[in-house]
Structure formats: C-alpha cells, structure tokens
Amino acid sequence: MKAPESMVKLIEQLRKLPGVGPKTAGRMALHILQMDPETVAGLAEAMVKAKELIHPCPVCFNYTDEDLCWVCKDDNRDRSTICVVEGAEGVLALERMGEYKGLYHVLGGNISPMNGKGPDDVRLRELLERLKENRVSEVILATDPDVEGEATALYISRLIGDSGIKVTRLARGLPVGGDLEYADEVTLMRAMEGRRKL
C-alpha cells in the first residue's frame, strides 16, 4: 500500500522524535489528521516557538525563555548550594520533587572516552567559574549512577578538591515505600555501603 506523499513526509518527521518507531509514527500521523486544523496549527506553532524562544540559561544552562532561568531568577533560592546534573531532565526531576532549594548546573553530558567525550566536552570550566565568583559552600553531584556518571562525579570532586567547598554525591539506596525483602541484592549492597550514622 502506498500512502500520500505528505503523509509519508509527516511520518518521517515524527520518527525523528525519541522513542517513536515507524508504527507509533504512523499512529501519530493518523491522529494528527483527525485533529481540527486549529489544534494542529497550535501544535506546529508551539514547536517552532519553543525552538525560537528557548535557550540555555547563561548561568546554569537550564532551559529558559528569559534572560535567566526560573531557578536562577528566584531570590528565594539558596545560592550557597549548586546541584550538578547531566542534562536539563535532571533539573525537571529534582524540581518535581520540590524539596531542593538551591541552584543547578547543567553539564550538558558526561565524560565518556568511548563517545569521544572528555572533560572539555562538558560545562566544567563554567562550573569552576561559578564556584570562584559565588559564595558556594556545597556542590551536590547528581550525575547518573552509571559508569560515566560516576566517573564524571569523581572527576569533578577531584577538580574542586581542597578548595574548601563541600562536595556530596546523591546516595544510591532503597526506594522509599518498598519492602526490604523485595529490594534486589545490588540495591541492598549499595544501600549497605552508603549507610549512615543515626
């Protein structure tokens, strides 16, 4: 069966989105055709506008459509703490939690020699600059708990080294609300390693 050319084009475009295979793209395309014209225009415009207006915050590299992002702008945030994340998704996740009151720093990736990424390919110089200027007393390393995230966290902690700034790493532990007996052995082992005094 051959689809109309503009339909094929639409499917090709949708497939560029993450997690969208040919089947999903086909379903999405059919759905778009059934929406009313204003909604479709709204969707297209939202995409173009977002791309046009949104840029990285010049301070923390979180996404923003203003001069500074909503976190950096907020006078109520604690400016003595910076939480380092690999990508802007990290900011969104921690903001959903809503308990963190400090600032962020988005690295824009991790150190991964396999992918040709070294220390110069993440925003480390910018982080060090921020640490120099500001009265930062704690850096929280919230990179992913995989090989690359761990290496990046260790590297940053070595760089900051004996500058007097406290460096902490997010704990890897037991999920809250879960039963001990259902935790897998690896999680249990890590949680045991990361135990703290009460």
Place this chain on the structure above:
Amino acid sequence: MVLKRISLRGFRNYRALDVDLSEGVTLFSGSNAQGKTNLLEGIYALSAGRSFRAAKDSEMVLWGEEAAWAKGWVSGEYSDFTVSLSVSSAGRKTARLNDVEKIRPSELSDRLNAVAFIPDDLDLVKGSPAARRKFLDLQISQLSPVYRQTLIVYSRTVLQKNALLKNYHEMPDSPRLLDIFNEGLVREGSLLVKMRSDAVEALAPLAAGNYGYIADSSEELEVTYMPSVEVGQRPDLESVKESFAKKLATHRAAEIARGACLVGPQRDDLGLSISGRAASSFGSQGQQRTAVISLKLAEAEAITAARGESPVVLLDDVLSELDESRRQRLIRRFLGRCQTVITATDAEYAFSMPGCLSYRVAAGEVAPL
C-alpha cells in the same frame, strides 16, 4: 526442582511441541538435523534467558515467523510455577513468571537452573581463555545477581578505559581520568576476582571427583584459577583490591604505551590439566570430553549446594564419543542426583531404567519411543 513439561511454538524447527519430561533421565534420539539440539536449546533458554549457541537470540525464531515462544512447567520445592520466554524476530525478549508477572530474561535463572553440555563446550579445553572465563561468569552469575551486575559495570569500565588509553595523548587531563577509571576497575573488579577464586575453589574438588569416577582411573583432573591479578587462596576482598591497585600502578606506563588495558580479570584464565599435563595439549578426545563433562557436573553440584535444589542437566550428544564404560558411569553418576535430558543419534542408548522416558525426534516432531 523438576521441569515437568515444556512447550515450544515457532522455536527453531518446532512449529508446536508439547512434551513431558521425566524426573530422572529423558532421552531424545534421532538422525542428524531433526531438532534434538534445538529442543535442548529451548529448555536452556527458559533458564538462561538466551540461547546457548546463537550469536543473536532472534536466530531461535522459526524462519518466517514473528516470534519464538517457550514455556516450562516447574515443580519446585515450595510451589509449582511456570516460566516462559518469547523472542521476537527483531530480537526483543520478554520473560514471564506464571504467565503474568514480567521478569527480566536474566532473572529466569533465579527460578529455573540448567546446566548444558553441548559439543561446542569442548572449547572449554581447546579454546581461548575467553571461553573459560565465560564458563566461570555464567556459573557465578546464575547464583549471584550482584556478580551479574558487577560484571556489567566492570566490562563497561574496561571499554571506557580502553577508549581513554587509545586517545591518551589527545584527551585533556588524561592522567586524572586514568586514575578514576583505574579506581573503578579496582572497586568492581576485585569482587569479580574474589568470587571467581571462591567459585573455582568450590568447583575444583567436585570436578576432580567426577572425573575420577567417570574415567574409573587414577588420572587426576586439576582445575585451577589463573587470575591476572595474583591472589592467594581464599583471598579477602581488601587484599585483592590492594594487589589489583598495585598491579595497575606497575603496568600504568605499559598500558599507556600499548593504548589498551593489560591487567585485570578480563584476562583471567582457568587451568585444566590431567595428571599434571595441560588437557588442551596432551589430552585425548575422550579425556578432554570427560574433563568438560566433569566440570559441568561440578557446576550442577555447586548449584545444588548453593540453592538446595539441583539444576536440570542437558547433555547434547555426549554418549557417542565415550567408550562403553565411561558412558555407563556417566549415566550412573547422574541418576537420582539431577534431572537429566540427553540427546543421541542412536536409540540404542535407550535405557531400561525406571522412570526413564525415551522419545524419537524427526523433522521437528517428537513421539514416544
């Protein structure tokens, strides 16, 4: 633990198969290329979550079909349950417990243990160290999720370090990065070394006992752990870490010059010798085969000891290569110990033993003999 029944759908050359297995020995006999090995592969996949011979799991899908599916009915010590695995032609795998609970394919071995001997396993004696490491890794992984996870993290770290060493002079601040990856290797790798050392310590006497029994001679099978990072017997984790870190330090310059990792458990080996001589160079065909079977049997016994339940033992085409005495003793060794599934090209091995089931395999169909 007993695998009472299995079903295969669209699996290799089986369009649809449902077959009951004996608690003792089940024999599948048939001519070449009828589906005997495929059947064992199906049972194995229900335990390991993957094939024992295919490079790609999708090879298990019957040609032209969308997916292969295998299911096993297991009667455990505490309860009866089913395990199933489906593999799509695109290679996507789904494992289920009791038809409903989704689990990771690698977690199937927490439910059903199987130990397989296939002709390719002679690589254990004749092949490269990689084959012997794989044997150790599979054996320990079956029993320890921590080992499984640690191995994944360790291997990834080795890849990252190799990439760093390859580009050492272009990468900014590479000495510091090398320190960091080396620390990661020591942290994860030392646990691998310790667990491998413990595993071989447990396997060696069992394998030697099996060999002595099957060969019915004073020949001795010796299995030794030959780690890249030298450790004594029964090492504690801290001393392994220390030796590993030291070895990395002394080889640092060489690794940089070579542009690749030179030390660590990714270079371990297992030594196999018969009465003091390397089995690979001096063993006869029968001796090599007996050595590998003895190791596999030891694996089954180690699993039984750790689990309190014996695994299903799968023996593909082992009988024909052994002389009559070894053949008899091998079968006797299994009887009453483990549930065993055997394939053979000749039905003459159909044993007149109580509880032994015998089937004939022809072109993807199985019938009682």
